[in-house]
Amino acid sequence: VLFYILAYTFGTLGAFGSLAYLRRKGGEVETYDDLSGLGFKFPAVGLIMTVCILSSAGIPPTAGFLGKLYVFRAAIDVGAQTGEGSFIGLSVLAVLMSVAGMYYYLRVIVHLYMKPATGEVTALEHSGAKFAIALAAILSLYLGIFPQQAIQLSREAIVDMQGAPASVQGAIAKG
Secondary structure: OHHHHHHHHHHHHHHHHHHHHEEEOOEEOOOHHHHOOHHHHOHHHHHHHHHHHHHHHOOOOOHHHHHHHHHHHHHHHHHHHHOOHHHHHHHHHHHHHHHHHHHHHHHHHHHHHHOOOOOOEEEOOOHHHHHHHHHHHHHHHHHHHOOHHHHHHHHHHHHHHHOOOHHHHHHHHOO
């Protein structure tokens, strides 16, 4: 769960940060139509938003995919160990809802790259904001490709939160 939270933090910050980075005349970019054509007009922001949206949708090789995979697998493992079928049923339902949710995530990408621009949109000229959203996208990819250290830190954090003795903590640290 901690890895899932970490993965979705970067995906969400990058996606919503990209929206905040863009402005249309008279307000914020907030509808699908507002995003139309922006992947070509602002390629860096379009790429950042695409990576973060793919992570939120749970598409490999992003951290969001691994986050969902680990949570679903943990629920199935608990169901198998306890004989409680509701965990397995809940996992199946969660997978189906994730697939259904992909429509909305992928719709953003369709508008970014496959729909003509519908309005005048500008980008903020703030290098700190651009760096922050780029970092979120990079970390979404990095944690999807190299998750081992973040997973190990998540395990250690859980042990620390549970107040496990040092001997147990040592065993977990060894993997």
